[in-house]
Amino acid sequence: MNACLSKKINKNRFAIETKADHIKDAIAEAISIASEKETSIKHAEIEFAFNGVIITINANSNRKQIYRDYCRARKGYIAKMIGPNTALLTLKDRQSDNRIRSRKKRKTQKEQRTAEVARQLHAAQLKEAIKNAPMMIFKDELYISKWKQLKIRRIRNDQNTKYLFPFMTNWARLMQKYMQDGETLDQCAKKAFAMADTDDIDIECYTAISILSELWIYGDQLKQWHNLSHEF
Secondary structure (H helix, E strand, C coil): CCEEEEEECCCCEEEEEECCCCHHHHHHHHHHHHHHHHCCCCCCEEEEEECCEEEEEECCCCHHHHHHHHHHHHCCCCCCEECCCCCCCCHHHHHHHHHHHHHHHHHHHHHHHHHHHHHHHHHHHHHHHHCCCCCCCECCHHHHHHHHHHHHHHHHHCHHHHHHHHHHHHHHHHHHHHHHCCCCHHHHHHHHHHHHCCCCHHHHHHHHHHHHHHHECCHHHHHHHHHHHCCC
8 A cells, every 4th residue: 555544634534645656546545545444434535635636535436537537627627626426527518628628729829829929039139139249269279170079979969959059159159249349258148148048948058058168268257157156
């Protein structure tokens, strides 16, 4: 048994903390416990939480329908409190689920369109900002070759890094541009990062800083800025 009785809620209801990995196992476990309690407590009920849904079970609960309602609750079709009694879905239930599903789909599509418009606007702003920026400067010519080799190797091994090198190039170029205009690296690193990051590269920022600190002409300053600022 993967659960333990945690507390008595009232005379016939008990709360458990399940350790089951899957909801179907948790439901089966709760029904088993409810059946055991039923021998000494009439109409015993077991309550537990799973992924934000509060589920109440008794010895007669229909595990398939409990699972069905759990899925419906997770999708937002019904309230996140289900059981112990269930029933076959009516036509009205199905129509309600379909309306909510359609509404959620439209909302998701709208959010995706909004995000795409924002991404395109950001890309246009980056294109304009980078237009007159100097080319990326390496510590010396040997590092240019190392950069190219590293780029080929990383993209070959992990396609998810294909956005990393354009980002690093744009970030470095923007910082060089701002520094030409009189700013220090400490003053411009964060805003240059935000402008260069059109693909939510945040999760790769440590990799970017590591590579740039080794190869880029201002890499040592960037590493020092990062270590002191803790921006990422």
